[in-house]
Amino acid sequence: MSHSSSHNLAAPGTPGRVCGTTGLGVCLDAQKFIKLNAVVGIVFLLLGGIAALLLALTRWQTVHLLPADWFYRILTFHGINMLILWILFFEVAILYFACTTPLNARLFSKKVAWVSFALMLTGGVMVDYIIIAGKADVMMTSYLPLLAHPLFYLGIILVAVGTLVGVFNYFATLYVAKRDQSYTGSVPIVTFGATAAAIIAVVTLLHGAVVMIPTFTYSMGWTPQPDPAWYRLIWWGLGHQSQQVNVCAMVSVWYLLSHIVVGARPINEAVCRTAFVLYILFINLASAHHLLVDPGVGATWKIWNTSYAMYLAVLASMIHGFTVPAGIEIGMRERGYTNGIFGWVVALPWRNPAFSATVLSLLIFGFLGGITGVTLGTQQINIIAHNTLRIPGHFHVTVVGGTTLAFMGLAYYVIPLIFQRDFICRGVARVQPWLFGFGITMLAFGMSFAGSMGVSRRSWDIEAQGVYGPAAHLWLGVLGIGGVLAFFGLLIFALLCVGTLFFGAKIKDRAMTDWGTPPALAGSKAGSLAHDHYATKGTMVLTLVFLACFAVYYFANWKALADVWPVR
Amino acid sequence: MSLKPLTSPWFHAPAGYEKIWLGCAILWCFVMSLMMPYWHFRGKQNSTGEAYTVIPADFLARTEKFVAANRVGTFKGTTANPFMGELPLVEPPAGGDAYLIGRMWQWYPALRLRMGETYRLHLSALDLQHGFSLQPLNMNFHVLPGYDHVLTITPTSKGEFTIVCNEFCGAGHHAMSGKIFVE
Amino acid sequence: MNNEPNKHPWQKVLDNPWLLLVLGVIIPVLSYTVWGWIELVLIKPALLP
Numbered sequence: 127m128s129h130s131s132s133h134n135l136a137a138p139g140t141p142g143r144v145c146g147t148t149g150l151g152v153c154l155d156a157q158k159f160i161k162l163n164a165v166v167g168i169v170f171l172l173l174g175g176i177a178a179l180l181l182a183l184t185r186w187q188t189v190h191l192l193p194a195d196w197f198y199r200i201l202t203f204h205g206i207n208m209l210i211l212w213i214l215f216f217e218v219a220i221l222y223f224a225c226t227t228p229l230n231a232r233l234f235s236k237k238v239a240w241v242s243f244a245l246m247l248t249g250g251v252m253v254d255y256i257i258i259a260g261k262a263d264v265m266m267t268s269y270l271p272l273l274a275h276p277l278f279y280l281g282i283i284l285v286a287v288g289t290l291v292g293v294f295n296y297f298a299t300l301y302v303a304k305r306d307q308s309y310t311g312s313v314p315i316v317t318f319g320a321t322a323a324a325i326i327a328v329v330t331l332l333h334g335a336v337v338m339i340p341t342f343t344y345s346m347g348w349t350p351q352p353d354p355a356w357y358r359l360i361w362w363g364l365g366h367q368s369q370q371v372n373v374c375a376m377v378s379v380w381y382l383l384s385h386i387v388v389g390a391r392p393i394n395e396a397v398c399r400t401a402f403v404l405y406i407l408f409i410n411l412a413s414a415h416h417l418l419v420d421p422g423v424g425a426t427w428k429i430w431n432t433s434y435a436m437y438l439a440v441l442a443s444m445i446h447g448f449t450v451p452a453g454i455e456i457g458m459r460e461r462g463y464t465n466g467i468f469g470w471v472v473a474l475p476w477r478n479p480a481f482s483a484t485v486l487s488l489l490i491f492g493f494l495g496g497i498t499g500v501t502l503g504t505q506q507i508n509i510i511a512h513n514t515l516r517i518p519g520h521f522h523v524t525v526v527g528g529t530t531l532a533f534m535g536l537a538y539y540v541i542p543l544i545f546q547r548d549f550i551c552r553g554v555a556r557v558q559p560w561l562f563g564f565g566i567t568m569l570a571f572g573m574s575f576a577g578s579m580g581v582s583r584r585s586w587d588i589e590a591q592g593v594y595g596p597a598a599h600l601w602l603g604v605l606g607i608g609g610v611l612a613f614f615g616l617l618i619f620a621l622l623c624v625g626t627l628f629f630g631a632k633i634k635d636r637a638m639t640d641w642g643t644p645p646a647l648a649g650s651k652a653g654s655l656a657h658d659h660y661a662t663k664g665t666m667v668l669t670l671v672f673l674a675c676f677a678v679y680y681f682a683n684w685k686a687l688a689d690v691w692p693v694r
Numbered sequence: 695m696s697l698k699p700l701t702s703p704w705f706h707a708p709a710g711y712e713k714i715w716l717g718c719a720i721l722w723c724f725v726m727s728l729m730m731p732y733w734h735f736r737g738k739q740n741s742t743g744e745a746y747t748v749i750p751a752d753f754l755a756r757t758e759k760f761v762a763a764n765r766v767g768t769f770k771g772t773t774a775n776p777f778m779g780e781l782p783l784v785e786p787p788a789g790g791d792a793y794l795i796g797r798m799w800q801w802y803p804a805l806r807l808r809m810g811e812t813y814r815l816h817l818s819a820l821d822l823q824h825g826f827s828l829q830p831l832n833m834n835f836h837v838l839p840g841y842d843h844v845l846t847i848t849p850t851s852k853g854e855f856t857i858v859c860n861e862f863c864g865a866g867h868h869a870m871s872g873k874i875f876v877e
Numbered sequence: 878m879n880n881e882p883n884k885h886p887w888q889k890v891l892d893n894p895w896l897l898l899v900l901g902v903i904i905p906v907l908s909y910t911v912w913g914w915i916e917l918v919l920i921k922p923a924l925l926p
Contacts, residue, residue, distance in 0.1 A: 150697065194865060228697050265862050269823045271839060272862070300894060311701035312892050321894050325901040332902070333910070354823060354838050359913045367905075385696035392696065394712055395704040399891045406897050410905035414913070419835045421745030421817075421843035423916045428743065429730045431909050437723035444719040448712060500726070506733050506740055512834035513825040513860035580832040582825070582860035582868075590869035592773045593829045593856045659710020666711045673722060684729070690831045692738035692812075692848040705888040746923035756925040816923075842923040 133232040133299070134308040140232050147543060147637040148386075156226040156233040160219045160544050162243055163292075164537070167215030168623050170250065171530070174207030175616040178609060182569065186606020187588065187599060194586045195263065201584060203257045205266030209368065209525065210285060211250045216533050217323065217375050218242065218292040219540075224320030224378070225296050229313060231303030238295045245288025253281030265584060267365065270341065270357045279342035286334040286364070293324050293331070315392050315399065316385075319378030322402040327371045329410050333363030355422045366413035369521070372529040373443070374405055376487065379532045380450045383484045386539060387475060387643055389461070389652070390453035393662070398449050404442035408435045415503035419512045428505045440500055447492050448669050452662040456655050462647025467663045478641040483535025483559035490563060491528030494570060497676045499524060507683045510690060513584075515605075516577030519570045526612075527566040531559060534619050541623060542638035547630030552639075555622055562615025568608030576601035741835070744844040753818045753842060757793040760784065761803050769804035769873055778871050786813055794857075794872070796824035796837045798864055801857045801872025807849050809876050817843040825861035828874065834860060849876040 135142040141154035177200045183191040192200060226233055233239065256262050261275035268274055300321065303309060313321070337360035343349040381398075384390035392398040414431030417423050434440055458470035465472075475481045498520040502511045511517060538555065542548055549555050579598045581588055588594045588602075631639075655661045708716055734740055766785045771778035777800045785806040786792035792813050795802045797820040807813060817826055819839040826835045831851075837843055857872030890896060 148697075194868070198862065198865075198867075229699065269861070271822050272864075297894075297898070309699040311699040312704065312888075314698055314700065315696050318891075321897070322901075325894075325898050328898065329902055329905055332906075353840065353917070355841060355917050356914070359917065360910065363910055381696045390696070394706065394708055395700065396706065396888070396891070397708050397712060397716070400887075403891065403897060406901040407904050410901075411909050413909055417836075417913075419741045419743075421743050421836065421838060421841045422920050423743050423913055425734055425740065425742045427912055427916055428741070429734065431913075433727055433730065435908070436727040440726070441719050441723050444722075445716065448715045448719075452712065504726075505730050506737060509739055509741055509834060510832050512836065513827065514832065514834065578832070580827065580829045580858070582827060582858055584862045585860065585868040587868045590773075590775055591829070591856060591858050591871055592775075593858070659712065662711050666715065669715055670718070673718060676722070680726070684733075687739050688737070690739055690833050691850050693833065694740045694742050694744070694846045705885050745920055747920050748923040748925065752925060753923070841920070842925075 133234070133302045133306050135226070135230045135232055142232070145543060146633065146635055150227050151230050152544070153226040153232045155236050155239070156222045157544055159233070159239045159243065160222050160540070163215045163219035163222070164540060165627070166247060167212050167219065168537075168620055170207045170211035170215060171616065172620040173254070174204050174212055175613055175620070177204035177207065178616075179613040182606050182609025182613070184586065186602050186609075188603060189606060190587070195260075197586045198263050198265070198584075199257060199260060202263060202265050203254065206253055206257065209266060210282070213368070213372055213525070213529065214285065214289050215246065217327075217371060218246070218289060220375055220379070220536070221292065221296040221320055221324060223544075224317045225299040225303070228317045229300075229303045229309045231299055231308040234295050234298035234302055238291060238298070242288045242292035242295060245284045245291060249281045249284025249288060252277050252284065256281065267361060268341075269361075270352060270354045273345060276342055276345040279338050279345055283335070283338045283342060286331045286338065289327065290331045293327050296320070296324050315395060316378050316382045318399055319374055319381060319402055322406050323371050323374035323378065325406050326367060326374060326410060330364055330367035330371060333360055333367065337361045337364060355420070358417060358420065359423070362413040362416040363410075366416060367410045369525060370405065370409040370412075372525055373409065374402065376491065376529040376532045377402075377446050377450070379536050380446070380484055380488060381453070383480050383532075383535055383539070384450060384454050384457070387478055387481045387484075387641075388454055388457040390450075390457040393449055393452045393456060397445060401442040401445035401449075404438050407438070409439040409442070411435055412439065412503060415508065418503070418505050418508035425505065432503050432505055437500075440496075443492075443496055444669075447488070447496070447672065448665060450488060451668060452665040455662045455665050458644060459661055460650060460652055460654050461644055462650035463644065467667060471664060473644055475642040475644055477556045478643070479555045479559050480535040480538040480641060482556075483531050483538070483563075486559055486563040487528050487532040487535065490523050490531065490567060492672060493675060494567065495520065495524035495528050497679050498574065500676075501680050501683050504683075507687050509693070510683070510687055511577070513582060514577035515573040515581045515583050518583050519574030519577055522566055522573065523570045527563060527570065531563055531566070534559060534562065537619070537623060538641060541626055541630070542633060545627060546633040547626050548633060548639045549622060549626045550630050551622060551625070554618060558615055558618045558622065562612055562619065565608050565610070565612030565615050569605055569612055570608070572601045572603070572605030572608055576605065744846070746842045746844070747840060748818055748842040750818070750820045750839050753793070754795060754820060757795050757802070760786070760791070760793040766806060775869050775871060777866060777869055781873065783875070789813070791816060795820055796826065796859065796870075797821055799859070799866035799870035801826075801859070801870070804873040804875070806875045806877065809849050809852050812846060812848045815845045815847050817845065822863045823861050824859050824863055824870070827858040827860040829856045829858055831855065836861065852876045
């Protein structure tokens with residue numbers, strides 16, 4: 127097959143098809159790799175989820191399922207599979223979508239995509255194997271001087287390099303699409319958000335290389351041990367910044383799904399894109415919040431960086447926290463749902479699992495994740511939070527209740543549109559996001575309250591200390607039950623996806639079976655509110671309530687801090 | 695349109711409710727931006743990260759010297775924790791320096807402090823990273839081998855306080871414990 | 878249509894992923910990584926009198 131000089135999907139000889147549901151072009155190369163990466167991602171999600179169940183049933187000390195050594199081993203396994211493997215594979219799939227279909231472009235290179243996939247999969251299998259073999263009981267963070275088997279570091283390096291290769295494929299596709307004029311004008315917001323995620327991924331993966339390579343060579347005995355303080359600084363440049371990639375990807379998915387389901391559009395493209403730019407420039411600074419009670423890095427560095435440069439990246443999140451619901455509200459009001467301030471909310475397609483996942487993700491991430499994150503990441507407040515269970519309480523509502531739930535919602539459209547199969551057991555699918563969202567929220571409440579009582583993260587048995595009372599155990603029980611519910615939500619999702627791939631009704635030359643979109647009422651007119659800047663009353667109320675919650679939680683924590691001993 | 699390229703002019707300034715929200719959000723970010731520097735100068739709890747490099751063996755020697763010079767008794771553990779059988783109980787001079795080692799799997803030595811006095815507490819680790827977590831106050835600081843992390847600290851409450859370790863440090867991590875008594 | 882000569886300068890920035898990539902790498906690397914690294918390098922040895 128001759129190498130097509132044009133990467134336009136419409137060019138002759140380009141492997142592509144037209145989607146029967148949306149009418150958009152689909153690049154068959156991208157489709158293949160979206161499928162591969164998404165499926166592998168969900169496999170790692172399931173592995174990480176089984177680990178999660180075992181951990182929840184251990185920290186719930188009434189059950190105390192695992193023995194100590196396996197607890198620490200499975201905890202390492204859980205962190206790696208969820209925060210690195212599941213998330214990065216799924217995000218590469220999202221990137222391949224975002225640079226092709228919306229731009230009517232063809233993926234830059236199949237060979238590069240294969241290299242990326244092979245590196246990532248090899249690395250993932252390597253890391254999982256060596257952890258289960260008991261040679262890497264070091265937690266995902268693998269803080270020096272804790273030392274794992276060299277394959278642990280090599281595996282992570284391969285995953286990081288593989289992801290970077292995938293990101294290169296993304297940027298190359300963008301470049302060639304622009305050069306060959308596959309599209310005219312500015313890229314759509316979904317692609318813009320994906321670009322932001324890809325840029326942040328570059329920073330993340332560069333830090334990963336800088337920290338993991340000398341650690342690997344040290345584990346082989348070739349070079350001296352890197353300094354532990356330096357290791358923490360650079361590792362969190364990989365560790366937290368990978369989560370910022372997740373935030374960008376999640377927000378892009380919110381725009382994508384709210385558009386597909388209710389016809390939402392950004393109310394102001396310049397504002398939304400500027401918010402993504404604030405992420406690009408400043409969100410990575412906040413990796414400093416892992417080092418707030420560390421020796422060596424000073425107060426000025428801590429305060430400047432943990433504030434995301436004066437909370438500019440927090441501003442970005444607050445912007446998206448307005449514009450995403452506002453877009454939904456406009457979409458609904460234009461369809462005729464204009465009853466009162468919240469009439470449109472009632473009429474939303476709550477039974478559409480992609481939609482419910484999106485809204486739950488937004489609420490959980492915003493109200494629980496964002497508020498706790500900014501608060502815990504305040505230099506001084508961190509004193510009463512560092513390494514307690516409050517920290518996992520925070521990140522389970524951001525990465526899991528936020529990003530993972532949004533990605534699950536996306537799967538409810540990706541599988542019909544890309545894999546071209548309608549979901550099986552649709553009634554169960556409609557319930558799944560609620561089950562998972564509720565379970566994770568309950569888990570996080572258990573963690574946060576136990577952590578406020580001083581219970582540590584990463585600890586197999588709190589009774590060994592003799593300082594925790596029945597209230598701590600109560601909250602660990604809440605953690606346990608929440609974890610079990612979340613596990614079932616996750617298991618159902620994985621089974622639905624795999625089952626659909628094998629048994630779902632094939633979609634060929636027809637539209638996918640609709641999950642439910644609100645019908646346009648009589649008198650509705652698309653675009654009618656384009657110039658009404660005061661239409662989003664419901665969103666305005668919602669965001670003001672959010673701000674009030676934020677202020678209360680934030681100042682309550684300062685008060686709690688003021689009650690401990692003076693220290694500098 | 696979120697999925698199609700924008701071909702008509704789209705760049706315009708915020709207006710209406712989105713502009714109001716932008717103003718509220720910026721104001722709130724401003725308030726938060728002021729809080730940390732404010733607390734740094736006027737608040738009593740800060741983490742300045744005062745630290746010096748140190749060789750673990752030297753820090754151990756200095757700690758043993760501190761123990762020998764200021765020992766006032768012995769702490770005898772009453773739980774089944776095998777690492778907390780017995781620790782020297784040491785009282786630093788008022789306003790002076792105290793030395794505390796984190797090692798697998800105990801905080802050494804046990805300290806006795808006076809309420810209202812300010813101490814320079816030197817924290818370091820001999821082997822791995824550890825997490826100094828003082829309960830039930832829930833004050834948490836990170837401790838690294840090769841670094842002397844100095845906390846200028848003033849106990850303002852009396853009683854028996856337990857130092858939990860909250861950074862994973864191997865098989866005995868969850869049992870790693872220490873004691874501070876304030877009188 | 879968006880190639881009009883009166884494209885707002887900020888829109889030009891938003892439409893340029895390469896500029897955003899460069900800034901997105903440089904700013905965090907300087908502010909978080911390089912500055913933090915310098916802080917660590919400048920730590921003095923303990924006196925331990």
